Amino acid sequence: MIQAPAQRLDIARGIARTAQRQIKTKTGMKVNIMLCPGESIFETPGEVLEVIALSLNMSTDCYKMKIRTRDIVEMRFIAALLLRMHFPRFTLTQVAALFGGQDHTSIMNGIDRARQLLYIGDEKFTEKYNKAEAMVNSWLSKSLLYASAISA
Secondary structure, X not given: OOOOXXXXXXXXXXXXXXXXXXXXXXXXXXXXXXOOOOOOXXXXXXXXXXXXXXXXXXXXXXXXXXXXXXXXXXXXXXXHHHHHHHOOOOOHHHHHHHOOOOOHHHXXXXXXXXXXXXXXXXXXXXXXXXXXXXXXXXXXXXXXXXXXXXXX
């Protein structure tokens, strides 16, 4: 039986939720499992950046700005983390090029900082990340449904 991409995504999410519940039950630890597909179904990383900027009510021009205000820096952190999740073969140098030619080590530090902020539970950052991730997942689900409708 061949499954549509949307069905496979739903199955994977169910498995991840079950694993999270089992880990919490057996260890008492709350964990978040992130799904990172081996191949991206997005056409380009630019599409992901547009969705993230839209979810945070910001312009895509902000990615390339040299300004270091909290909102812009956090948007870059979130975008770098989500790009690495959805485009695992996309190099740090390629991500840096999307952000106005930053150094790849800046991207590494940004991803590490994003993970730290999520780990410590920074409320503002976590709220922004969850909002962006939900928007990307929503957009992804719609793209998957559209793609499966076309291929059917």
